[in-house]
Amino acid sequence: MQKKQPTRPPLPPPLGFRDDDEDDIEKEISSQASKNKALKDIEEQHKKALEEDPSVFDYDGVYDEMKEKAVRPLVQDRQEKKPNYIQAPIEEAQKREREQEIIYERKLAKERNKEDHLYADKDKFVTSAYKKILGEQAKWMEEERQRQLRKRKRMRV
Structure with missing residues (x-):
């Protein structure tokens, strides 16, 4: 019984000696077109989100509000407390x-x-x-x- 060795895929030709430059150009054009389409879709979604809520991308403002809400009760407690005996x-x-x-x-x-x-x-x-x-x-x-x-x-x- 002989064991069959798995066949290896053929090695690609070295970079400088490829003949399929035309295929590469077509692939590059199609990838650019798909990127452009994806960017347009993203831009449309961005515009729709801004139309629905103008502050949708105001991350710093939301973060500041969250921190302010957390700190406000502490500040109010300090202001409301008065010394009992002094x-x-x-x-x-x-x-x-x-x-x-x-x-x-x-x-x-x-x-x-x-x-x-x-x-x-x-x-x-x-x-x-x-x-x-x-x-x-x-x-x-x-x-x-x-x-x-x-x-x-x-x-x-």
Whole structure:
């Protein structure tokens, strides 16, 4: 018994010695035509997708929205959380700071009054920013006075 060896396909001729250049050109033309047709089909699908939804290819925008939705609750949690025990001392510190500012302004006003006789013939100019500060201080003093009155009424009752 003899074993038959499988037959090998014939080796292709070397590249430089092929005679079927015409076949290659025809294959290349047909492949180019199929590529062109595929590109046209893809372009038509692209146009249809854009007509249906203009933001269909906005990948970065969609990604940014997804990340923003994930981060937004964390940011809101941070903003909504207020310290439980530190709020009262902060308010007291702000109150003391306002009181110190008012005391300082009164001290400056007294010093100016002492020197008024030297500058009696001169015009006095007050900026709008300073007027605003004085207005805020007066408003705060009135609010503080109202708080004190309410506190006294509660203590009497």
